[in-house]
Amino acid sequence: MNGAVNAQSSYSLSGGDYLNRILNFVVTSNAYKSNDIFYGIWALINNIILGGLFVLVMKQLMDIFNSLKEDSRKENYFCIENYKRIRMVGFIILGATIYLFLGSLIFSLFLISDFQVLNQTVNVTPDFSVLRGVFKSLIIFVIAEVYKVGLNMKEDAELTV
Secondary structure (H helix, E strand, O other), rough: EEEEEEEEEEEEEOOOEEEEEEEHHHHHHHOOOOOOHHHHHHHHHHHHHHHHHHHHHHHHHHHHHHHHHHHHHHOOOOHHHHHHHHHHHHHHHHHHHHHHHHHHHHHHHHHHHOOEEEEEEEOEEEEEHHHHHHHHHHHHHHHHHHHHHHHHHHHHHHHHO
């Protein structure tokens, strides 16, 4: 959830001059507290889901590192299982990003009304910054495809020998 507030501010420059401007402050909220049981249950479920996704990513990464450690002894660095694990990490991050954005969208549209900061009404909007996770997942998908190209090159080299 995001909102913006315009406020008068002044600051001095290193030469001694002063500037008076209206600045746009972004108001974000990363934690919600409420005494209502509904919000408490929602926060608990939300934390369980996000924690579960974190554990899934860590499991995939541990499996990749263990596989690479074992395969390095055999000088066999490319295997199809690691390609699938890397892609799974990308899908989990993409899913978490969509989940966080939808939660922010629902929260800002249906659960939170506008509020006051510095005697100004802040209009609550969804947090679009979480969509940066889409870019991160795309990078992971590219890494997975590069890994797959290496896997295919290894298989071609084994066939030509």
